[in-house]
Amino acid sequence: MTKRSLLAAVAALALPAPAAAQNAPVQPAGRRAAPPAAQPVDPAVARLRDAALNDTVAYDILEGITTEVGQRLAATEAEARARTWAVAKLRSLGFRNVHIETYRMPVWLRGQETAEVVSPFPQRLSLVALGNSGATPEAGVTAPVAVFRTFGELQAAPAGSLTGKIAYIGNAMEPAQDGSSYGAFGAARFVGPALAASKGAVAVVIRSVGTDAHRNPHTGGTNWPTGVQPIPAAALSVSDALLLERMAARGRPITLHLTLTPHFAGEGESGNVVAEVPGSDPAAGIVLIGGHLDSWDLGQGAIDDGAGIAITTAAAKHLLDGPRPRRTIRVVWFGAEEPGGFGGREYARVHGAERHATAQESDFGADRVWRFEVNLPAGASVVTDRLQSALAPLGITRGRDPAGDGTDVGPTIALGVGSVDLNQDGTRYFDTHHTPDDTLERIDPAQLRQNVAAWTTMLAIVANAPEEIGPVPHRN
Template sequence: MKRLALAALTASALPTPTLAQRTPAPPPVMIPAEVTRLRDAALSDTTAWDIVEGLTTEVGQRLAGTEAEARARAWAVRRLTALGFSNVRIEPYRMPVWERGAESAEILAPFPQKLTLAALGHSGATPTEGLTAEVAFFSRMTDFQAAPDSAIRGRIVYIGNAMPRTQDGSGYGQYGTARFTGPALAARRGAVAIVIRSIGTDHHRFPHTGTTDFPDGVRPIPAAALAVPDAEQLERIAARGRPVRMKLVLTPRMVGLRESGNVIAEVPGSDPSAGIVLVGGHLDSWDLGTGAIDDASGLAITTAAAKRIMAAGQPRRTIRIVWFGAEEVGGLGGAAYAKAHADERHATASESDFGADRIWRFQVNLPASAAPIADRLQAALAPLGISRGRDKGGDGTDIAPTLALGTAAIDLNQSGWDYFDIHHTPDDVLDRVDPATLRQNVAAWTAMLAVVANAPESIDPVTNR
């Protein structure tokens, strides 16, 4: 009896649930049935594969500003026109062009042997007969930065910087400094040349190229990346404690101003005042492989998705597909596009330039007026195994200048676990593209475009970039 009375007293002392506490969870976000239909149908897409296969087979390597990139632009116009897009055109611009020459490296002492390497974009040249010097070794970029100039002057600098494997590719920005800024710093400090461990996660004997920048007033020195096994071999030799002499032959050259350009196509919208949905990737590639992963896949994915929206009927917003030129050598196409179209209203901008592995996450930077769009995207993309990230969207070299004008951003992030095994190497070829994951990408981009291009909300400029 006493226990029952105590229980009753205790229960009467508890607070009565408020109305807010009794309110059920909000209902799930509903998306139009058409979005679901378009997304699921895209899982059988063949257009993207046809584009990747065609571009890599019929054009091949597409170094910015060269005759090969010009052939790629002509190929793009024919293909985009045949696919039924409107307003297909080339917007040309001029750019300084760098071309690769002969490249070789060998250790002369203490253990003579050949090494595998590739010149970095904008590298300076050795004499035709080559350059020989002692090597100054630095395991990390920070070690190089901390060293006195006397340890660098007159030598060939070597920088390690082993890049870790991550899903989001975050190691590239941190460890890539050896390539991005190492050569210019070595030149300022009196080095005669620089070789770095390739910025990659593989252990194949393929060097990773990529651009380095020499600011005005800094004379370019020969700069190259060693294949990862060769870099590790060089480090083992240095660990023996004897001076290492290396001979380099690198004969790249700047060939003056030539033409590059952006190829543009559109799916016209019914409401010109609603803004343009900008999507695309970059048409140029490095000259070692055929640019299948970087970035024929990105072009193919975004174009195939836009074609599916076009086939379903006129969207509210115009979808503009841009195959940007000259991305690899400094994002020149993106800058030219933003300058040429600064007076137009862009609702959102997105690009695909991280290979063709599965999309696992999306991130946005939308104004408050368009917040419901992100919720609909979450519902539309979840069945494809794609979750919403916590950070702001806005990633991409080509769209960065347009985003800087206040355009909202939507990112569809591919997995980067294996991307840097292939990135900028001779192994960037068609058989590295998985048709199944390519189709998952197309389905995700189709769902995104179906939601964003037809969203009833106003997508205003963002101020919180």
């Protein structure tokens, strides 16, 4: 997913011009420098792009996995069924070298989840446990609530001030095309529970990190640093979180009864499903693409991330059915992304020594691609120019930030591998992200096809580029 902060994007817009540009001749008033000449689009690339606008493969994959498998919680029997389904589907589509690469990881399972305001205004609340949450006793816990409308307010709370209390953490997430609110306000979920625990809280409830106003709470993982004992941690629906804040505004103490009984069930097996479109030049490097196979357990895993595996696989299929590309295209349906990126790290461990030209993933739903960004070596700058010309008819413009976004491909990119990001419109993504509403009905088939066309175009150019696509500087 594209999760860069809005501040970073604003800062990028305000960066001073490069030295060469600062020394460029000043244009006379009323005249502007002509833009660089557009690269001609290879007719073969244009044909592939336009044919992909009528793609049916992506929707078939997405409809199949949501119907025949459904939710795919990491390292559970459901994710294992999904891997079996994936192998059969990829082989039926004609991909080569289809196989599963397994690994072991901790298994977290959801339990009972209830909450109600005991006083001053008794009401039941809608919530779900966060991934990696600790548990209450079976009978639950009853405690006063300390209300923090922002993560910053929680940070300012003195040490020990939450002893014996349930912390509530709010946020002000709003829709954004680039999804930047997720990074800006996600701290309430990512690290808020651990911070509250370090200050003595017995449990935490947060306002869901989402942009809807429904009573569907958003789950998602939270992190516990070494030395911090996990405590019960849950997300309230946005509506219920705002209800709790309105109660607090009346100035009377709030007491909450909370029951959460998730547990860790030892170790289980997850795995990455790998398939390939073989290339003609093994020395030219691998073009790695994919998304994550696992999902949270509340919905069907359609936007997160059935769409991503469907889009990238369908695009690769368009290359598979044509002339053999120069570079091997490797499609990976990564396992266990949601609980902490296990599949991406395992792929880099196993395959990091192999020559990769680029690595990129789709993990931001299925709404239209509106921008692309690159991180390629200087010698491959003409590849960027080709992408710009070929993607423009799809309404896709070139961004200014370096590419390299994604939990699953991040560990591979960190080894010095280049990338091309195809940024999707995230305006409505966080309405249903990690909720029971993550279902097939959230997918717009026309926008799904535009995604496939964008990815097909990118693959047709990058996988066949005659230029060397070598390493880029390593990332920390």
